[in-house]
Amino acid sequence: MRNPSPLTWSRRCTTRGIIFLAADVVVIGGGIIGLTSAHELLRRGARVSLLERNCCGKEASWAGGGILSPLLPWNYPEPVTQLTQFSNRLLPGLIEILRQETGVDPEYQACGMLVLPNLKNVQSAQYGGAEAWCARNAFSMKKVRVEEIAPRLIFDEPADKSALWLSSVAQVRSPRLLQALKRSVELSGGVIMEHTKVTGWRLGRGRVESVITDRGEYTGVNYVVAAGAWSHEILGEHALKLDIHPVRGQMLLFKVASGLLRTVVLQNDFYLIPRQDGYILAGSTMEEVGFDKNITAGARKTLLEKAHKLLPSLTEKTLVSHWAGLRPGSPDNIPVINRHPAIDNLYLNSGHYRYGVTMALGSAHLLSNMVMNNPQPFDVTPYQWPA
Numbered sequence: 001m002r003n004p005s006p007l008t009w010s011r012r013c014t015t016r017g018i019i020f021l022a023a024d025v026v027v028i029g030g031g032i033i034g035l036t037s038a039h040e041l042l043r044r045g046a047r048v049s050l051l052e053r054n055c056c057g058k059e060a061s062w063a064g065g066g067i068l069s070p071l072l073p074w075n076y077p078e079p080v081t082q083l084t085q086f087s088n089r090l091l092p093g094l095i096e097i098l099r100q101e102t103g104v105d106p107e108y109q110a111c112g113m114l115v116l117p118n119l120k121n122v123q124s125a126q127y128g129g130a131e132a133w134c135a136r137n138a139f140s141m142k143k144v145r146v147e148e149i150a151p152r153l154i155f156d157e158p159a160d161k162s163a164l165w166l167s168s169v170a171q172v173r174s175p176r177l178l179q180a181l182k183r184s185v186e187l188s189g190g191v192i193m194e195h196t197k198v199t200g201w202r203l204g205r206g207r208v209e210s211v212i213t214d215r216g217e218y219t220g221v222n223y224v225v226a227a228g229a230w231s232h233e234i235l236g237e238h239a240l241k242l243d244i245h246p247v248r249g250q251m252l253l254f255k256v257a258s259g260l261l262r263t264v265v266l267q268n269d270f271y272l273i274p275r276q277d278g279y280i281l282a283g284s285t286m287e288e289v290g291f292d293k294n295i296t297a298g299a300r301k302t303l304l305e306k307a308h309k310l311l312p313s314l315t316e317k318t319l320v321s322h323w324a325g326l327r328p329g330s331p332d333n334i335p336v337i338n339r340h341p342a343i344d345n346l347y348l349n350s351g352h353y354r355y356g357v358t359m360a361l362g363s364a365h366l367l368s369n370m371v372m373n374n375p376q377p378f379d380v381t382p383y384q385w386p387a
């Protein structure tokens with residue numbers, strides 16, 4: 001069902017204050033994970049309301065680069081591979097629907113990714129070696145000379161100037177994808193409550209009765225926490241052994257003539273992402289500094305040096321922005337997509353760490369299957385809530 005009847009909130013004044021009623025599912029958090037969850041639940045006919053502390057799509061999801069693949073995909077465990085590949089099969093269809101429905105183009109493009117030496121990390125692949133992994137997962141990889149793909153890049157090693165070409169890797173412009181998703185959720189009858197901060201829970205008989213916010217309480221049949229790096233904080237004592245914590249990532253943005261670079265380039269942990277209109281993103285740092293989202297002069301200097309060395313056209317003069325976001329870090333980059341072990345109507349979709357944009361759509365599908373008692377496409381036990 002595409003257009004469920006719009007939600008009508010009824011207000012009830014009680015001794016506890018104002019309680020807002022209605023919604024089959026209350027989603028908490030308006031990043032890529034909350035918005036795709038709301039979008040998928042609405043598509044299946046649920047009445048959905050989403051609570052967001054600030055404005056939707058302004059935290060990690062906005063800060064991200066939008067590469068739709070783990071950087072070296074063979075270095076991640078099977079549950080990451082399964083979820084990223086599942087999502088990547090679904091995403092082009094969603095992009096087309098969003099473009100037609102909202103008029104916003106999320107700029108999905110299969111631009112490929114060039115992996116430059118040092119290729120040490122390729123040889124020491126943890127999960128069976130790059131070539132074997134690519135063959136097993138039908139993932140295109142070939143050795144190329146760098147100038148065939150990106151003639152403007154400068155680097156010294158190795159002498160034959162070879163690199164790995166992953167032609168199927170795509171990218172999306174994250175802020176535009178978020179904008180399109182938000183609009184689509186609203187067009188589909190979802191209610192988005194911005195500037196509404198969740199502060200606690202009212203529980204009874206092993207169920208959530210309502211979620212407490214700074215603007216009153218909200219009730220629903222089911223509740224989904226999708227609050228990224230803040231998920232643990234929101235759940236409080238109900239987080240149990242959940243290990244989701246903030247990991248800061250800083251990014252630079254340059255503006256050059258379009259066409260200077262046409263593919264994502266990765267060297268060790270540093271990457272360049274070219275957009276169609278001449279913007280190039282350079283990132284990113286991995287910093288365990290708690291909820292500190294400040295940018296630093298040190299990170300700017302390091303990222304600028306790396307960018308300049310690889311693509312000399314990128315100079316201080318072409319630098320237009322510098323920002324930071326807080327990734328929802330998790331062990332092995334495996335998110336939790338599951339019902340709470342002790343609270344019947346409480347679900348979590350969080351902990352997507354470095355690849356939340358990539359994994360969002362698949363995660364929304366798995367979550368919606370759980371909430372609506374539909375069968376899963378594969379074994380979902382790796383995404384369990386650690387009790």
Ligand SMILES: Cc1cc2nc3c(=O)[nH]c(=O)nc-3n(C[C@H](O)[C@H](O)[C@H](O)COP(=O)(O)OP(=O)(O)OC[C@H]3O[C@@H](n4cnc5c(N)ncnc54)[C@H](O)[C@@H]3O)c2cc1C
Pocket residue numbers: 028029030031032033034051052053054055056057058059060061062063064065066067068069196197198199226227228229230234248249250251283284285324325326327328350351352353354355356357358359
């Ligand atoms: C620099 C950087 C580069 C990245 N690059 C990529 C990439 O190329 N590809 C990729 O796939 N991923 C990338 N990522 C990772 C990706 O961005 C994240 O995994 C993803 O955005 C997580 O989405 P989320 O919705 O869980 O979290 P968020 O986007 O952080 O959303 C959480 C939302 O919850 C809200 N919230 C928090 N507390 C409350 C509360 N109490 N009440 C109500 N709402 C609340 C927040 O305001 C926020 O809007 C990158 C991340 C960073 C930082």
